[in-house]
Amino acid sequence: MTDKKTLLIVAHAPSPNTLRLRDAVGQGARHEDIENVEVVTLAPLDTTPEDVLGCDAIILGTTENLGYMSGALKDFFDRCYYPCLEKTQGLPFAFYIRAGHDGTGTRRAIESITTGLRWKLVQEPLVCRGDYTDVFEEQCRELGLYVSASLDAGLI
Template identity: 35%
Template structure:
């Protein structure tokens, strides 16, 4: 019997929204889920994964700094070693989330990863300094979407679809 695939859910959160999305994706993925905080991620860990869900907030129009740091540590060591692996993204945003999404997609393009689910951007409409810094509650529908994303990637990996 083949071993369970490893779906790395690489995440960073400042106010709780991305953490909630990452946990929901892990629930959906079941035993394939491998939750890894961006601060702990090392290139060897990313290499050991069969697929990825990248989860972070958009801060100042970009992915969060700690998530960018995780990619900075891993990008060149993994270049040429992860081509074709599946990935998806979950972005928590105060407005549009497109900046963080574009950054992750550019990194994924360099690694030659294969997007296997549409981007999920959860707009939490935080526009004041107080709202931006406040702990977030993610709408139920967004958590369901994150769970479904985790389940779909885990099942696709298990079936060898990607």
């Protein structure tokens, strides 16, 4: 029997639409064909360094706030950066941004911090730009599925 791996989803979801995106990531990650991955979903303010240290991969989700990540996700990084720095190098991760504009500053900020952590980006960042559409949910579902299936198959 294979030991279960843990996929941690850390997503800021302050609105009904962003909650739908977070839930879609989780639905994809919990696909019925994925057998050996436990999915844990937490808000950034509820996530501890121990949660990160205990996971095998992570998906981050944030809104674009004034051209930057949400304050909640920044707080997550502030609290977890140094406790995780030397212990999570190579951690597979992916992220999505709900961007009312272009998401460029938000993407750059997340990439800067995760480069410092030496995490390994395993999927091109998903930027859900402009007016909300249901297509964003399908894209988030696919993101969750991809990362979880890759973890389940031992590819990441």
